[in-house]
Amino acid sequence: xxxxxxxxxxxxxxxxxxxxxxxxxxxxxxxxxxxxxxxxxxxxxxxxxxxxxxxxxxxxxxxxxxxxxxxxxxxxxxxxxxxxxxxxxxxxxxxxxxxxxxxxxxxxxxxxxxxxxx
Numbered sequence: 001x002x003x004x005x006x007x008x009x010x011x012x013x014x015x016x017x018x019x020x021x022x023x024x025x026x027x028x029x030x031x032x033x034x035x036x037x038x039x040x041x042x043x044x045x046x047x048x049x050x051x052x053x054x055x056x057x058x059x060x061x062x063x064x065x066x067x068x069x070x071x072x073x074x075x076x077x078x079x080x081x082x083x084x085x086x087x088x089x090x091x092x093x094x095x096x097x098x099x100x101x102x103x104x105x106x107x108x109x110x111x112x113x114x115x116x117x118x
Contacts, residue, residue: 062103
């Protein structure tokens with residue numbers, strides 16, 4: 001049978017092992033996250049840095065091509081204020097797909113569709 005000092009020493013050693021295992025587990029979690037990110041990055045298309053500038057420019061052109069002044073693109077909600085003035089309470093872009101289409105048209109000019117190549 002172990003005496004009090006031996007049991008206390010055993011507890012200290014076990015706590016140290018648990019602490020070391022916790023540290024190893026944290027390191028393994030970090031490595032797992034890093035590996036998952038690397039796996040996700042492997043399937044990404046590699047583009048030269050200047051291509052990101054071209055995509056940004058194409059997106060800007062797409063946004064510029066969208067007619068934000070067309071009031072039919074918005075859902076509007078009006079109220080009458082305390083001073084009997086009509087107030088615009090809510091304005092919401094109702095069909096973002098048109099904006100996305102305009103942006104996609106501009107971005108698509110940067111790529112060749114592989115299915116259209118013959």
